[in-house]
Amino acid sequence: MMIENENLTDSAENGANYDVLVIGGGIAGEEASLNLANMGYQVLLVEKDLSLGGKMIHLSKVFPTLDCAACITTPKVSETMRHPNIKILTNSVVEDIEKNGNGSFTAKVVKKPRYVIEENCTGCQECEDKCPVVVEDQYQYGLVGRKAVYVPFSIASPRIVAIDIENCILCGLCEKVCPADAIDFTQEIEEIPVKVNSVILATGFNLFEPEVITRYGYGKFKNVVTSMQMERQLVPTRPYNGVLRPKDGKMPDNIAYVLCTGSRDHTVGNPICSQVCCMYSIKQAQLLLGALPMADVTIYYLHIRAFGKGFCEFYQQGIGMGVEFVKGKVGRIHEKEDGNLILRYEDIEEGVVKEAEHDLVVLSVGLLANPETKGMFSNDSLALDAFDYVKQVDELINPAKTSIDGVFVAGAASGPMDIPDSILSAGAASSETASYIRRYHEK
Amino acid sequence: MSEKKRKTIDYIKEKRVVSEEVKEKRKEFVRLKKLILKVLESGDKTIPEIADETKLPLPVVTYTLMTLRKFGDVETGEIDDDDEFFYYKLKTKK
Structure with missing residues (x-):
């Protein structure tokens, strides 16, 4: 029998029963939740962040169609938020998932305090205006500041404030x-x-943190940025008034991309391809040529992996727009006094080491497994693959099946993948989940 | 209602101590804000010009200025003749 919850809001706080627990409120979690909720199942969606939307909600456009990412993801977020069969807990994590003898699970959801009564907050931001504390804005990847009481970002869902208690000076102005x-x-x-x-x-996944590769100077040279920092510079809610260098606010006119930063690299412990970096870099290059028509964009690559539908055409479109592609492995980056950067690289086609000067360098960072799933299960062991992604134990026949019967995987939790593949994967996970529930729990 | 308001901030004050680092960060931002806004009182300036006058490091000026822009204290002006640096100015209060 499907579980019938008359009032999901009340029942969650009282320790309720649900058909499905979905952990993660990114595009895959939302898609799986909606599919199951539309079938009539009661879903509890738990998101660790302050908002639904995952990584996708922070992107500018998607490849290869160049559709606006927010325009695609926000309707899905809204639908998830409003669905009567979905109960959402943000700022919460799941612990101690225990499998019971009858094939069901018990779990503990730990809801961290937001210090805001969610039902009361209207998102007017009057508190934010008065807050005297400024710290780095994690949603703008440190390029600009935010207050200690803040709406996470303009299209956050729920669009209400939260208090960063670690950085709060307890002045009480927000409350006043x-x-x-x-x-x-x-x-x-x-x-x-x-x-x-x-x-x-x-x-989902974590992004590679490029401080590890000290020879690229990320963190030390301010004009070396990550691809997510560039992504933020390309969205309408950008941290600056345009695409600018973080060091001195200069409008760049000669930008380099370093592909495979933290991917296909044994030295950083991640030998696999991240699947998306080639295409998101080509996407950003095209957007940059639109934002900065006089700029030159050079992409340093090992191989261009344009394997998906429309990807090769998208790559050719980049070449046609004037993006320069150099088959070369960047070994080291130096900063000049004026903030420009010298890239020392191996030109693979010519077999020689060369140097080139650019005024902004974007590191196309790779994807890493999210280790959170490791300790979630208390009486069963969730198998992971060699790279710490959730292992798909029957990848060809049941792609969402994991080593624990009744536990399924959706999206990039099982390996690097792009947005359409994450949605497909979530579709598979929701179908397999519905099938499992019908077999074992519906009489 | 004011009774209730006093109670919740007082409640957490009894439980938490604000670290010196957090207090220092706040003071530092206020100092940087004052320096930059003061320099802009005499006219529109680019980030290198502000850094030159305040003797602050360039990245610190960029970060602080962009934060002030986000909070509505500063607005963007014209770009310079070389199409390299924007001018920034104090936002006119309505």
Whole structure:
């Protein structure tokens, strides 16, 4: 029997039963939740961040269609938020998932305090305006500051504030000015027990942190940025007033991309291809040529992997627009006094080491497994593959099946993949989950 | 209602201590903000010009200025003749 929850909001706090626990509110988690909710199953969607949307909600456009990423993802986020069969807990993590004898699971959801009464906050940001504390904005990847009480980003869902208690000076101004009486410093960590019939892991991926490759100078040379920092510079809600160098605010006119930063690289422990870096770099290069018509963009690559539908044409389109492709492995980056950067690279086609000067360098960082799933299960062991992604134990026949019966995987939690593949994978996970519930829990 | 408001901030004050690092960060941002806004009182300036006058490192000026722009204290002006650097100015209060 499908579980019938008259009031999901109340029941979650009281330790409710759900058909499915979906862990992760990115594009894969949303897709899987919606598919199952539309079939009538009761879904609990748990997201660790303050907003749904995952990585995709922070992107400018998607390849190879160049459609606006936010325009695609925000309707899906809204649909998820409004669906009567989906209960959402943000700023929460799942612990101690335990499999029961009857094939169901119990778990503990740990809801971290937001210090804001979610139902009361209107997102007016009057508190944010008055807050005297400024710290790095993690949603703009450190390019600009944010307040200690803040709406995470303009299209966040839910679009309400949260208090960064670690950086709060406890002045109480936010509480004083809030017209909705939404600030509540008495909130504590809540532990919510839940019982579910199946679990979907949609925990996504982590981005490679390029500080590890010290010879590229990321962190030390301010004009060396990551591809996510460039992505933010290309969205309408950008941190600056245009595409600018973080060091001195100069408009760049000679930009380099270093592909395979942290991918296909044994020295950093990630020997596999990240699947998306070639295409997102070509996408950004095309967008840059639109934003900065006088700029030169050079992509240093090992191989261009244009394997998907329309990818090769997208690559050719980049060449046609004037993007320069250099088959070369960048060994080291030096900074000149004026902030320009010298790239020392091996020109693979000519077999010689060369140097080239650019005024901004973008490191096309790779994807890494999200290790969160490792310790989630208390009485069963979730198998991971050699690169710490969730192992697909029957990849060809049941791609969402994991080593634990009743636990399924969706999206990039099982390996690097692009957005369309994540959605397909979530479709597979929701179908297999529905099939599992019908077999074992519906009489 | 004011009773309730005092209670919640007082509640957390009894439980948490604000670190010196957090206090210092706040003071530093206020110092940088004052320096940059002061320099802009005399006219529109580019980031290198602000850094030159304030003696602050360029990346610090860029980060702080862009944060002030986000919060509505500063706005973007014209670009210079070489099409390299934008001018920034104090935002006119309405």
